[in-house]
Amino acid sequence: MPAERIDGVAIAARVRAKVAVDAAALKASHGVTPGLTVVLVGDDPASAVYVASKEKACKEAGMNGETIRLAADTPEAELLAVIDRLNADVGVHGILVQMPVPKHIDAQKVIRRIDPRKDVDGFHPVNAGKVLIGDADGFAPCTPAGVQVMLIESGVDTSGKEAVILGRSTIVGKPMAALLIQSGKGADCTVTICHSRTKDLAAHTRRADILIAAIGKPEMVTADMVKPGAVVIDVGINRVDDPTAKKGYRIVGDVKFDEVSQVASKITPVPGGVGPMTIAMLLANTVRAARLTVGA
Ligand code: NDP
DSSP, rough: OOOOOOHHHHHHHHHHHHHHHHHHHHHHHSSSOOEEEEESOOOOHHHHHHHHHHHHHHHTTOOOOEEEETTTTTTTHHHHHHHHHHOOOOOEEEEEEEEEETTOOOOOHHHHOOOOOGGTOOOSSHHHHHHHHTOOOOOOOOHHHHHHHHHHTOOOOOTTTTTEEOOOOOHHHHHHHHHSSSTTTTOEEEEEEETOOSSSSSHTTTTTTTEEOOOOOOBBBBBGSSSOEEEEOOOOEEOOOOOOOTTTTEEEOOOOHHHTTOSSSEOOOOOSSSHHHHHHHHHHHHHHHHHHHTTT
């Protein structure tokens, strides 16, 4: 029987609707409108699209969404000064510097400059540490946080399950593992992280009750690598040439969807799976950051 599709668009819409309710409640109770400021350095077209969608999503949820656009040659010191100003602005609850930043800017320096209480991307080492120790005050990076919400919302019982994560990046793989090893809802997993040096990848993936692919390799995970009945979450977003497509390319995940969906019990599509969750969780983190400022 083909796998049930986990509908990221629908789950993200529910998260966003709740964010809107929470934002309105905070405004009514404390006169505070949650605000996210995104800083975009340079004119990378893909980044510009992401940033515009974040601003739009904020507004749709009744939040303040502002974008500060800086020229590609903006000196690092100038960007740091903008962050200092936003850190001090009580109307700004979340700050996000769109990555990647131009090469002359040290991305780690930028991330570390953001007040951890406003780091709604969850990239600051303070938040990485909090997520690892299971401190509920921390902000988890939006993509793995979104995957966890998808597992919960689609009724996956994670407790005691073997979760295998492909990829060890600081924005997806590592925080994903940190979330799944905690005790509690959507967690309590036994976690394995695989990466490019892992030997016999398929031996690991075939053990997975929950398989999360975040490697950036188009359709690398094939049906023979998946245990029958596994839940498969595909984080990958890859562009592949397709002369039959209008734009000359199409977007695929890290999982060969057609064949893996014949083996898995549940699976996320690409697009329409994990992707929409990332912005939804960014909004959720921003509302939580705003609530924390008033102790609500
Ligand atoms: P990175 O390139 O930072 O990390 C990729 C990871 O995959 C690395 O740990 C790498 O190992 C590992 N890897 C690469 N090739 C293999 C292989 N053949 N076998 C096993 N492991 C491998 O990518 P990100 O984590 O940033 O992103 C991963 C994917 O998720 C991309 O397609 C990206 O576009 C997508 N993405 C989607 C998001 C969404 O909103 N849905 C958000 C963020 C990312 P090593 O460390 O050894 O190099």
